[in-house]
Amino acid sequence: MDLKIPVESYTGKISEVTIGATPEQGGTRSHTVTIGGSSALPFHFFEGEFPHTPVVAMEVFDKVPAKFPESLMNYYRDVIDRPAEMAKKCVENYNADLISVSLEGTHPEKGNKTVDEAVEVVEQVLKSVKVPLIITGHGHYDKINEVMKKVCDVTAGENCLINFVETDNYKTIAAAALAYDHTIVAQSPIDVNIAKQLNILLTDMNFPEERIVIDPLTGCLGYGLEYTYSIMERIRIDGLSGDKMLAFPMMITPGNETSRVKEAKVQPGTYPEWGDPELLNAYWELSTAMSLLSAGADLLIMYNPKAVEIIKTQIKNMFNSKYK
Amino acid sequence: MALSGLEIFKLLPKTNCGDCGIPTCMAFAMKLAQKKAELTECPHASEEAKAALGAASEPPIKLITIGGAEHIEIGNETVMFRHEKTFFHPTGFAVQIKSSENNEIVNERIKEIADYKVERVGEELMPDLFFITNDNTNKDKFLDIVSTIKKLSSKGIILDCADEEVLVKGIELIKDDRPVIFIKEKVSDKYIEIAKSYNCGIIITDNTLEGLSEQAEMVKNAGVKNIILNYTSENIGDILQTNTILRRSALKKNYKPFGYPLFTHIHGENSYELLAKASVCICKYSSIIVLPVVDKAMLYTMLTLRQNIFTDPQKPIQVEPKIYTIGEPVEESPVFITTNFSLTYFIVSGEIENSGISAYLIVCDCEGQSVLTAWAAGKFTGKEVAKFINEIKLEEKVKTRKIIIPGFVSQISGELEENLPGWEVIVGCQEASDIPSFVKNVKIA
Numbered sequence: 079m080d081l082k083i084p085v086e087s088y089t090g091k092i093s094e095v096t097i098g099a100t101p102e103q104g105g106t107r108s109h110t111v112t113i114g115g116s117s118a119l120p121f122h123f124f125e126g127e128f129p130h131t132p133v134v135a136m137e138v139f140d141k142v143p144a145k146f147p148e149s150l151m152n153y154y155r156d157v158i159d160r161p162a163e164m165a166k167k168c169v170e171n172y173n174a175d176l177i178s179v180s181l182e183g184t185h186p187e188k189g190n191k192t193v194d195e196a197v198e199v200v201e202q203v204l205k206s207v208k209v210p211l212i213i214t215g216h217g218h219y220d221k222i223n224e225v226m227k228k229v230c231d232v233t234a235g236e237n238c239l240i241n242f243v244e245t246d247n248y249k250t251i252a253a254a255a256l257a258y259d260h261t262i263v264a265q266s267p268i269d270v271n272i273a274k275q276l277n278i279l280l281t282d283m284n285f286p287e288e289r290i291v292i293d294p295l296t297g298c299l300g301y302g303l304e305y306t307y308s309i310m311e312r313i314r315i316d317g318l319s320g321d322k323m324l325a326f327p328m329m330i331t332p333g334n335e336t337s338r339v340k341e342a343k344v345q346p347g348t349y350p351e352w353g354d355p356e357l358l359n360a361y362w363e364l365s366t367a368m369s370l371l372s373a374g375a376d377l378l379i380m381y382n383p384k385a386v387e388i389i390k391t392q393i394k395n396m397f398n399s400k401y402k
Numbered sequence: 403m404a405l406s407g408l409e410i411f412k413l414l415p416k417t418n419c420g421d422c423g424i425p426t427c428m429a430f431a432m433k434l435a436q437k438k439a440e441l442t443e444c445p446h447a448s449e450e451a452k453a454a455l456g457a458a459s460e461p462p463i464k465l466i467t468i469g470g471a472e473h474i475e476i477g478n479e480t481v482m483f484r485h486e487k488t489f490f491h492p493t494g495f496a497v498q499i500k501s502s503e504n505n506e507i508v509n510e511r512i513k514e515i516a517d518y519k520v521e522r523v524g525e526e527l528m529p530d531l532f533f534i535t536n537d538n539t540n541k542d543k544f545l546d547i548v549s550t551i552k553k554l555s556s557k558g559i560i561l562d563c564a565d566e567e568v569l570v571k572g573i574e575l576i577k578d579d580r581p582v583i584f585i586k587e588k589v590s591d592k593y594i595e596i597a598k599s600y601n602c603g604i605i606i607t608d609n610t611l612e613g614l615s616e617q618a619e620m621v622k623n624a625g626v627k628n629i630i631l632n633y634t635s636e637n638i639g640d641i642l643q644t645n646t647i648l649r650r651s652a653l654k655k656n657y658k659p660f661g662y663p664l665f666t667h668i669h670g671e672n673s674y675e676l677l678a679k680a681s682v683c684i685c686k687y688s689s690i691i692v693l694p695v696v697d698k699a700m701l702y703t704m705l706t707l708r709q710n711i712f713t714d715p716q717k718p719i720q721v722e723p724k725i726y727t728i729g730e731p732v733e734e735s736p737v738f739i740t741t742n743f744s745l746t747y748f749i750v751s752g753e754i755e756n757s758g759i760s761a762y763l764i765v766c767d768c769e770g771q772s773v774l775t776a777w778a779a780g781k782f783t784g785k786e787v788a789k790f791i792n793e794i795k796l797e798e799k800v801k802t803r804k805i806i807i808p809g810f811v812s813q814i815s816g817e818l819e820e821n822l823p824g825w826e827v828i829v830g831c832q833e834a835s836d837i838p839s840f841v842k843n844v845k846i847a
Contacts, residue, residue: 081615081657084650121639122646145756187839195750217835299703300522301752302745304710307685308485315483338752342703351520353699361677368681369707372642386673396639 085125088318089323091117092376093288094129097176097239097261098210099171104259106206108208111175113291113376114327119314120374124401131393132371134386135176135212135379136168136194137333140191140199141183147343149359153383161199162206169207172383173390178212178241179203180199183224185216190242197232206231212239212263212379215251223250237261239377245276247285256285263329265293268305270312270324277323291377292326298335299366306330307373314374330370333381336363360384368392403738406425407435407454411458413451414444421445460759462652464662466603466628468494469558470579474530476630476689477663482650488714491663493684495704496531496560498667499547508547516555523719523744525703529557533584533667533683533692534572536563544568548575557564560605560692566592574733581628589617594624609635611647618659630690632665636678641666645687663689673700684708719744720770725794726751729760733801736846738759738830739787740808741768741776749834757838762800766790773808784817791822806830806846 094115099105099384111133118126138161146158157164161179167175181196183189200213213229217221226240227250240255255262264280266273275293280290294313297306310328317325336342342359344352352358364385367378371389380386411431417738422443424430433439434455441447441455462588467477474494481487497515499508512532519528536544544563551559552575559576562584563569573581573596582603585593589606604626608614614631614751621629633644645664651657666688670676675693676693683691685709693700713719723742728751740750742765754761768776776782791797791805803825807815809832818827831840840846 081612081651082655083611083647085654120643123639124643144758187842196685205415211548244769273438297745299710300706301705301748304484304715305745307711308483308715311483312485338756340752340755351518351698351700353697355699357673357697358699358703360674361699364674364678365681365703365707368678369685369711372682372685384674388678392638392675392678395637396642399637399639399643400635401640 083124083163083314086118086122087125088117088320090318090320090322091115092314092317092325093290094329095261095288095291095327097212097235099235099259103237105226106208107210107236109210110237111210119311120196120372121396121399123399128397130376131397132376132378134390134393135178135377136172136174136216136383136386137178137180137379137381138164138168139180139182140196141189143180143182143337144188145343147336147337147359149342149356150337150381152356162202162329165203165207168383171210172210174386176210176212176239176377177203177207178214178379181222181225181229182214182216184221185218186221187218188216193225193228197228200229200233200317204236208316210238212241213235214241214379217244219247223247226251227254230258230260230361233260234258237240239263239291239329241265242380243276243280245272245279248276248279252280252283252285255289256283261289261291263291263293264326265295267307268295268297268302269318270309273309274314274321274323277326280293281323287326289324290326292324292328294328294330296330296332296335296366296370298332298339299362299369300341301339303366303369307369310370310373310375327376329377329379330367330373330375331365331379332366332370332385333379336366337381364388404810405435407432408844410434410455413448413454415446415448417446419446457658460661462656462661463649464628465491466630466663468560468580468582468603470556470576472530472556473558473580479649479687480653482646482653484711485715488716488782489712490627491689492708492712493688494530494690495701495708496533496557496690497529497696498533498535498694499551500535501540501543501547509550512547512551512554516551516557516694518698518701520705521704522709524722525709527709529696529701529705531558531560531692533560533562536561536565536568536572541565541568545571545575548572552576552579558582562586566596570596573602577602582628584632588613589621591624594621594626597621597626597628598624603630605630605632607634609633611644612647615657615659620642622659629662629664630665631660632667634667638682641679641688642682642686645683649687649781665690665692667692669694673697676700677703680704681707685711694788718770718772721747721765723765723767723790725796725799726763726765727760728754728763731760731762734800735800735802736760736806736841737764737796737800737802737804738762738806739764739766739791741766741771741773741782743768743770743772743776746772746834750837753834753837754841757841759841764791764794764796764805773810777811777814782811782814784814784819784821787818788821789812797824804828804846810831 098107115129242265
């Protein structure tokens with residue numbers, strides 16, 4: 079029998095999305111980060127082009143998250159309540175490619191911080207680090223709309239990644255992001271059709287295709303990971319097969335999801351078969367991230383520095399594949 | 403790939419002689435296609451027909467069984483992506499035991515692997531295989547390890563031993579437990595003979611596709627049936643791509659030399675790196691992975707990922723219907739109710755936990771469906787829920803007489819109250835993520 083490598087050639091290509099802006103481009107970042115652009119399934123160098131590696135963002139908080147895992151506190155205890163300092167630590171010590179500023183504390187039931195307080199945090203982080211920023215909100219529509227409108231305004235020109243809009247609440251935030259030249263995250267609840275519908279809604283309001291990133295919603299390892307995994311594979315296959323409304327880079331959030339599950343904050347000795355809690359926290363986030371990386375993640379927001387270190391090394395190695 | 407009745411008909415003599423007991427060749431072809439007859443029933447079938455039908459009835463990827471009572475099956479996969487159907491045979495996890503290591507370490511590791519078990523969503527998860535490497539000048543050590551494992555466990559054993567005499571002695575010890583031999587170098591006739599005479603599986607190794615293909619053909623032509631392919635690379639990106647090419651060749655091109663399960667020996671500088679690479683291999687087609695070291699946290703993580711990836715997308719994982727406690731509830735604590743779809747349970751219990759309160763969570767038997775689906779199917783109605791609550795004797799276990807139902811099924815509240823005299827039904831929030839604010843703002847117990 080003849081041995082021939084069976085190659086899939088796709089008609090489509092994932093769009094390239096750039097986050098951040100340098101002084102020449104009207105921002106203050108030292109460089110920009112571009113994701114996407116692939117023409118085959120993840121890491122299939124033998125049959126496609128991959129102009130950009132997946133990148134890893136780390137997250138800082140406007141308010142210390144309730145029940146933050148102890149294993150993570152061990153890395154962040156000195157800076158967890160000072161987002162600008164924490165951002166610096168993530169970039170300088172842990173090599174974060176981007177910083178996500180979580181504004182969860184503005185949620186009326188999780189701190190109810192004011193719009194001005196949110197703006198102040200964002201401005202501090204902008205000053206303390208030079209990498210591009212992600213601005214991460216929450217699901218309280220009225221409040222987050224007010225917060226994002228103002229944040230988009232004061233960061234005009236920085237080309238932040240505004241995270242996130244969903245089908246029930248996209249107009250206000252998307253309009254602000256559009257007006258002040260930011261990029262946007264379109265979040266859908268583990269559903270190909272809703273992901274597509276939201277992207278159509280956004281492009282209908284003239285949101286440029288090269289400024290949309292899909293968040294398919296991350297199910298953590300052991301908590302629905304398989305749903306996210308398969309939805310991501312389907313989105314990517316459809317995107318590559320010519321469905322332009324699904325041909326966007328994808329973002330996942332293994333850090334936040336892992337930090338909320340039982341496995342991340344188990345007390346030593348509670349479940350002997352689960353092993354060492356410090357290791358388990360890092361492994362859980364790492365395994366969630368690695369498997370979803372194989373399904374098509376282009377941007378990962380992570381928390382555990384050890385998991386970040388390993389995943390960045392593995393991405394680099396994979397991009398040195400002999401098939402390239 | 404299976405042939406249609408018409409395709410089979412073309413291969414038959416078309417004489418309608420009836421010697422097979424069926425009046426026409428067309429009717430016989432239809433029976434063959436439905437696997438209700440065998441080609442041997444036709445005394446006039448040509449060699450060409452036999453070859454074509456034989457090849458067509460083989461699965462595109464060979465199914466291989468390894469081990470004794472605690473055996474695993476690998477291979478026989480039919481799709482590239484789990485959403486196309488499902489992945490059938492979960493990756494087997496093996497841990498390497500080296501005969502050069504001291505007895506204490508070896509025995510400890512064997513015991514650890516033989517005994518490790520963890521329960522998750524009603525399933526018992528455990529590692530499956532031992533991979534024994536002979537790297538000690540004292541050859542008895544290798545055989546001692548095989549014997550020790552045999553005593554403690556009936557899990558499958560892979561023998562990695564370049565010394566043929568020792569290998570044969572090792573196989574002798576476990577010959578009824580379907581052992582597999584691992585060949586690091588290009589496979590030689592001696593190994594093929596050993597594999598044939600003991601009918602054991604053979605893992606062939608190469609760092610090129612061509613080399614793997616040649617070796618697989620050679621071993622198969624020599625009469626070995628159970629072949630496993632080991633492509634070696636330190637780079638996990640190369641393994642992901644090669645595994646994809648191997649499986650795609652087998653499934654889409656019917657390329658026979660690659661129609662076998664895949665094996666990956668994972669190397670790395672530390673346990674994190676091993677876990678990262680193992681995660682990719684579980685998702686991308688390795689049927690066996692061997693790890694040089696493991697710890698409990700790593701096993702638990704990998705077993706959970708394997709359970710996730712190998713779940714049938716059409717059959718949701720169910721949790722056991724019963725009363726679950728969150729925190730340390732007392733008799734007056736609030737009572738929530740939901741369905742036994744695992745994801746629903748995980749999200750609801752997680753959000754109740756995040757809210758900081760202690761509570762009971764009643765999980766009803768809804769055949770693993772989510773709240774709205776179960777309601778639409780008539781499995782989460784007032785009557786059904788009331789019946790379940792009576793069955794589990796909730797009244798005797800709590801003092802509160804209030805029960806919180808998911809907001810999406812507010813319509814069942816009337817029927818539920820009718821069927822549960824003495825209870826007050828509170829309609830909760832629609833989304834689990836709103837539970838923390840719901841418990842803050844509503845009097846629930």
